[in-house]
Amino acid sequence: MVDVTGNPLDPAPVEDSDPLAILPGYTLRRAANAMMAELGTLLGEVDLRVSEASILLLIDGRATMTSTQIGAALDIRSANMAPLVARLDARGLVARVPLDGKSLAVVLTDAGRRVLGEVRRITQDFERDLMRRIPTEHRDHFVPALNALWR
Amino acid sequence: MVDVTGNPLDPAPVEDSDPLAILPGYTLRRAANAMMAELGTLLGEVDLRVSEASILLLIDGRATMTSTQIGAALDIRSANMAPLVARLDARGLVARVPLDGKSLAVVLTDAGRRVLGEVRRITQDFERDLMRRIPTEHRDHFVPALNALWR
DNA sequence: TGTATTTGACTATATTCGATAGGTATGAAG
DNA sequence: CTTCATACCTATCGAATATAGTCAAATACA
Numbered sequence: 183m184v185d186v187t188g189n190p191l192d193p194a195p196v197e198d199s200d201p202l203a204i205l206p207g208y209t210l211r212r213a214a215n216a217m218m219a220e221l222g223t224l225l226g227e228v229d230l231r232v233s234e235a236s237i238l239l240l241i242d243g244r245a246t247m248t249s250t251q252i253g254a255a256l257d258i259r260s261a262n263m264a265p266l267v268a269r270l271d272a273r274g275l276v277a278r279v280p281l282d283g284k285s286l287a288v289v290l291t292d293a294g295r296r297v298l299g300e301v302r303r304i305t306q307d308f309e310r311d312l313m314r315r316i317p318t319e320h321r322d323h324f325v326p327a328l329n330a331l332w333r
Numbered sequence: 334m335v336d337v338t339g340n341p342l343d344p345a346p347v348e349d350s351d352p353l354a355i356l357p358g359y360t361l362r363r364a365a366n367a368m369m370a371e372l373g374t375l376l377g378e379v380d381l382r383v384s385e386a387s388i389l390l391l392i393d394g395r396a397t398m399t400s401t402q403i404g405a406a407l408d409i410r411s412a413n414m415a416p417l418v419a420r421l422d423a424r425g426l427v428a429r430v431p432l433d434g435k436s437l438a439v440v441l442t443d444a445g446r447r448v449l450g451e452v453r454r455i456t457q458d459f460e461r462d463l464m465r466r467i468p469t470e471h472r473d474h475f476v477p478a479l480n481a482l483w484r
Numbered sequence: 485t486g487t488a489t490t491t492g493a494c495t496a497t498a499t500t501c502g503a504t505a506g507g508t509a510t511g512a513a514g
Numbered sequence: 515c516t517t518c519a520t521a522c523c524t525a526t527c528g529a530a531t532a533t534a535g536t537c538a539a540a541t542a543c544a
Contacts, residue, residue, distance in 0.1 A: 200406050202390060203484065205456070206463050206476055207368055211383070212408065213482040214365030217358055219502090222529095231529070232362070239353055250492060255351050257363070262531065264494050284492055284539045305356070312357050316478045323474035325357055327467045331364040333354065370531095373500095382500075401521060413502065415523050435510040435521050 221308050228300045233258065234266055235305065238275065238290065238298045246287045270294070372459050379451045384409065385417055386456065389426065389441065389449045397438045421445070 202208040218232060225235050236256055241247050249263040258266070267288055270276040275294035278286040290298065316324055353359040369383060376386050387407055392398050400414040409417070418439055421427040426445035429437040441449065467475055 200391070202387060202407075203480065204476065205460055206479075207372055207456070207460050208387070209476050209479040209483075210361075210365050210463075211369055213479040214361050215408070215502090216483040217361055221358060233530075236353060236359070240351075248492075249494095256353075257366070258530090259532070260493070261495085261533080268494095278493095282540080286493075305358070309356055309358050312361075312482065316481045320474040320478040320481070323471040324478045325355065325360050327471040327475045327478075328357075328360040328364040329354065330467045330471070331463065332360075332367040366531095384501080399521075409501095410503070411522065412504080412524085419523095433511080437522075 224304050224308055228297055234270060235301045238301055241288055241290060242298055245289055246281060248285050249288055375455050375459055379448055385421060386452045389452055392439055392441060393449055396440055397432060399436050400439055
């Protein structure tokens, strides 16, 4: 198969056993699946799923973020936010405090802040290891390229 | 928040509304979700899921690939391969031909080859558009960086 | 002001993907 | 021939994501 990307920086031989490995979309999917599986395992240490940990990281230091706003930031539908926040609430990691008769702010509890410390440690180690696996000449291009695909 | 990646090539301002956007793992997840949702929509035209289209692309021109081998190449468990191949078989896109009393080769049928033509058109357009969305200075680094994370 | 519409949180439910556990029959190896 | 590994499959679970729709509160506006 021809290298349709015409990439001059990737002289690595393409194994005939996987002709899909030169496709950007395919490599994106495989890399993301591999990394998220790894992060999921690491976050098992604090019994949190990736989306739950994302919520904790996002609301830290914010007193008035509603589940709708969190969902808008993380691209999670409000219907799917409900059970996520409910679980965090049930574990005492967040509290839902009324902003008015309708809106609820999702805020960290003291226990939530303690767990968030663990989450920060786990994710920072993970992110650092992830970047280290990328060859130095490609490293600085990684986040900008990805951001162009959704930001 | 500080740019912990220390990336000299990304002067883009980080929106305070999403402090996670500087995290490589997070951007990887968001980009992959966005792209796969898009590809999924495009493949709806031929009523195929991404994993099913991957199988068709992989087995083209191969006469003796078993579902186990396909699964090994695409990182799909054999338990999950079974219903995927069964659906492709039921639609007449692939046939399962015995290699011996135990192994079955999954091969394209004529109908499968026709649909594969559509799949190639869809995926090639998709991959091209994906790469075009990445700024030129980052483009050549994209696939090599991703491949370092799982290959 | 009173009515209509929109919004925020939620329930119920369906689909897709990925995983484990297990079952059955064939092929290989001693 | 017996034992073990292999290939395919079913059943089932967990997580993420999707839609449809409920209900009450907030808002818009005639």
